[in-house]
Amino acid sequence: MKEVWVFNGAEGRFPSAVFLELGGAEEWIKNNGLSGVLTKYPVGISVYDWAVKNGHFCIKSEKEKFSVFIQKFSSAAQEHFHFESGSSE
Structure with a gap:
């Protein structure tokens, strides 16, 4: 599966960069x-x-199939790194 890395800056509403x-x-x-x-x-x-x-998310209720839920969905199972002033340490 093809994947990309997306950076969301602190206090930003939209991603500011996408990398391969x-x-x-x-x-x-x-x-x-x-x-x-x-x-x-x-x-x-x-x-x-x-x-x-x-298998990272199991639908438990009908509400979790609605668009309002899906459009805001994110998963902690996605590989991710937190950065502060350019450092992830």
């Missing part, structure tokens, strides 16, 4: 002293469907 390689993303974040979260996303499938398909 983790190393390029980390370098850009470090060089610019950025704070935020870098997350790996699958391409061609929603995070909701990916999480269900891979």
Whole structure:
């Protein structure tokens, strides 16, 4: 499955960058002293469907099948890194 790395800056409403390689993303974040979260996303499938398909999320109620739930869905099972002033340590 193809994947990309998406960076969401602290207090940002939308992603500020998308990378094919983790190393390029980390370098850009470090060089610019950025704070935020870098997350790996699958391409061609929603995070909701990916999480269900891979057993990371089990639908427990009908509410969890509604658009209002799906459109806000994120998964802690996605590989991700937190950065503060360009550092993830």
